[in-house]
Structure formats: C-alpha cells, structure tokens
Amino acid sequence: MSQNEFDHDFFYRGRAADRQLAPTNRNEAISAMRAALAAGDCLVARGGGMSYTGGYILQDPRPTTLVDLRQLQGIELEHLANGWVLAEAGVTWQSLYTILKARGLRSTFGGPLSGLKSTVGGGISQNAAFWGSGRTGSAAEATLGLEVLMADGTVLGTGVLSRGELGRARYFGPDFTRLFVGDCGRFGIKLRVALAVEPIPALTDSASFSFGSAAALVSTMSQVARERLVAEQVGFDPLLANLRSRRSSFADDFRTLSQVLRSSGGLLKGLRNAAEISIAGRGFLEDAGYTLHVICEGAESGEVNSKLARIRALASKADAKEIDNSVPKIMLATPFTPLNGILGPNGERWVPVHGLFTHDSAAPAYQDYLGVLSRHELDIQRFGITSAALFSAVGAETILMEPMFFWADELDPLHRSTLEEKVLQRIPQNPPELAARQAVGQLREAVIAAWEPRGAGHFQVGRAYPYAARLDTAQRSLIDHWLAAIDPDRRMNPGVLGL
Secondary structure, rough: OOOOOOOOOOOOOOOOOOEEEEEOOOHHHHHHHHHHHHOOOOOEEEOOOOOOOOOOOOOOOOOOOEOOOOOOOOOOOOOHHHHHEEEEEOHHHHHHHHHHOOOEEEOOOOOOOOOOOOEHHHHHHOOOEEOOOOOOOHHHHEEEEEEEOOOOOOOEEHHHHHHOOOHOOOOOOOOHHHOOOOOOOOOOEEEEEEEEEEEEEEEEEEEEEEEEHHHHHHHHHHHHOOOOOEEEEEEEEEEHHHHHHOOOOOOHHHHHHHHHHHHOOOHHHHHHHHHHHHHHOOOOOOOOEEEEEEEEEEHHHHHHHHHHHHHHHHHHOOOEEOOOHHHHHHHHHOOOOOOHHOOOOOOEEEEOOOOEEEEHHHHHHHHHHHHHHHOOOOHHHHHHEEEEEEEEEOOOOEEEEEEEEEEEEOOOOOHHHHHOOOHHHOOOOOOHHHHHHHHHHHHHHHHHHHHHHOOOOOOOOOOOOOOOHHHHHHHHHHHHHHHHHHOOOOOOOOOOOOO
C-alpha cells in the first residue's frame, strides 16, 4: 500500500514527487516555485487533495516538485465594497464562508460540499459546483480575477487583479481569467483568487418532493432551473437516498440537530425544525423514490413563498408528492460537513463520475447510465459493486448528474487522514481488491463514453475525462499554440487534461 498521502487521490495512484514544498506564505511560495523552475523541475500544485480524477497525480518521469499550497490562507477584505473578496489559494471554502458570514456576506459561489477541506485554489483550478450553483452557476461564474504563477516564473494578474492589489474594473477588452479556470494547474498555479460576494438573503425556506421516475424528477429540475427559482436544488435516486440514511449514526443525528437549532434564526423556529427532523427519523427517505430538495431565498417572505408555490405547482404537474424537508434543513444548517461520505455505509470505497447536460439530454443520459450498469451486471455482482446517482442544477442551462460507485477495498492514507476517527474505528478493515477497483474504473470509463454522444461536459477534468481528445482541429491548434507560448517545455502539471 502506498505510504505517501501525496502520491494518490481518492481513486488514482501515481509516483512520489522528487521534491515537496509547503510554503507558509505567498512570497515564499513564489520564491520557492521560481527556484524549482530554474532548477528544471516540473511543478504540480496540490490544495486540499479532495480529487478523484487524478488532478495532481504524477505521471511524467522528469524531476517534479509537488507544491502543497494549504498554508496560503490569507483573506483580504479591502474590496468588499467593490463586490469581491481576495482569497489566497490555500483558504478552505469553510474558512471563507465563516469570515464572510460574520459580515453578512457570502461568495456568490460558496464552494463544493467538500469545502471543509477543499481549497479555493483547488476549486477554481478544477472548476466546481454546489453552493450557489443553482442560482449563479459554477465557480467560474464567481471568479472575477486571478493571480497566477506562470511556467517562466512571472506572476500574471487577470480580471480585477490586472493591476495587482490596486484592482481595476473587470471589463477592459479580452479577459484572460477563464483560461485558467478548470485547467487543473496546467496553464499556471493559482496564488490568489478574487471572488464575487453578495449580501446573505434575509429569508430562506425549503421543500422536498418524491417523484415516480427519474424523467419526472429531471424534467421538474430543468423547469425550476430555467425559471431561476432556487438557490440550490439536489435530487437523489432511490438507492442514494437509502445509502444516505444508512451512513449516519445517532451521534451524527444529535450533532445535526444542534446545528439546526443554532442556524434556524430563532429559538422557537430552531426547536420546531429540530423536532420535525427528529420525528421524521433517518429512514424517511428509504422508500421515497426519486427525491428533489430545493432551497429558496429572498428579501421577504412573499418572494420566498411565491417561489415555493411555483415549485409545488411544477412538482404537482409531474405527479410528485411533497415529503418531509429534513434534507434541505440539514444542508442549510451544515453546509460543510465532515467528509465521512467518502465511504459507503459499511466502509466501502467510493468514487463518483459525473456529466453536465443540456436540459433535453439529461433524462436520456440517465438511461445511458442504467444501460452501462446492465451491460456490466456480471462484474457488478461478482465484486459486490453498488451504484447510485445524484442530480443537481448548475445555473439555468445545465443539469449535473453524478453516479457513485461503492465497493469493498483497502483504504489509502488520504482516506485515513480525511475521515473522522470515530468512523475509522467502526468500519471494517478491508483487504486490497485490485480486480474490483479495476472493474469500477471500467464502469466509470463506460459511463463517460456513453455520455460523449450527448455532448456531456465535465468539471474536475484531471486525468479522468478525455478533454484533449475531444477538441476539434481548430481548438487543438489554438491550445497547442497557447501552450507553446506560455509553457514550451511542458513543465506545469504535464499530462493533465490530456495535454
């Protein structure tokens, strides 16, 4: 088993870095990375390490320095009046959330669900979705500017950071910012990120619904997204709902109820919400079918109630029934939970695969996924693999679908450093199951291939999704010229994105 937490992620393994840096501040990071580049090393940046697509896995045989940026934790608030906050690459989404919330603000993209450990720099390099995505889209839409270390050692400012710390108006000719979002560090290493901020809405409410089919669920989610009715919406297929209820424990319930009490905006409301969750119990989703959970926001109750009324009408047209809304209440109370969900309920390994779809291709894409499961039924039975799917919306135009796979296998050091100790103590110690892991890898690849004719897009491209292979001739020519100009020796995370 690998003994180095930095030579693997939650699914992929690579070689150990020749050298490793852990700079304690921005200036030290710049100096150290410039020295590594001058010495001829390749550079690979790592943030919180919450990857499962090989984003920082080393494959190039040349001498390589891995840069752990988690200690770059500065948050600069001088530009809040201008509508943005400046965060260093190692800031976790949880830290940013906490600091802004104390000022009645939030970033318009608030981070992925792994935000307790995942970092701002990593989230922008991978591109990401969840908190805020139902309203404004992915991390890319919130990124107003970047400070990036390039392969020649220069520091480039983009967007509002084009004049460095002085800042400038965002719109002034072509904006280079988007070129560095979702690049997995291939074009440069993020040092600081300017993110759009907004006031936290005065009121929030939620609802949950059960549907009889995936098609009805997805159709309703699409309509809700197009009408821009929600801050967040997330859907579960029946198996995922069941797995979620089995993964929690009494201690988790108690902690969650405490957080619901604290976050509900008043003692009576908190007590009512906590009581409703307690009465519903952990098993309330087990037979609920395909479920949708929505969170609506507004400046006053009429606005929020109007949005919820419209969603209820749309759900009713799809023959949905309203169910207990414990899930969105818990989500609101605990936006960044301990990352125990990286395992199944019995300690199984976990890895997802996802696709981003236009509204008219999402429901057929779910059938494609089911078709893959059917064609691989023998391996699924042989290795005891289970699979379940999550759905969400990214802005008004896109449905995200994320199948997950669970199987018995040994844990890696990254799992052990991520899980809570109480979880490590209660889960079984499974032996290595390389054949099962390979079967899961084949399942993921089959899903990706099945979705390609649907025009699926992907976040967290890393080394899992065939980005370069799907560029047309003109796009590939342009990106090759771009790389020849900024990184002629291919030393920034070589191989990621297939480049």
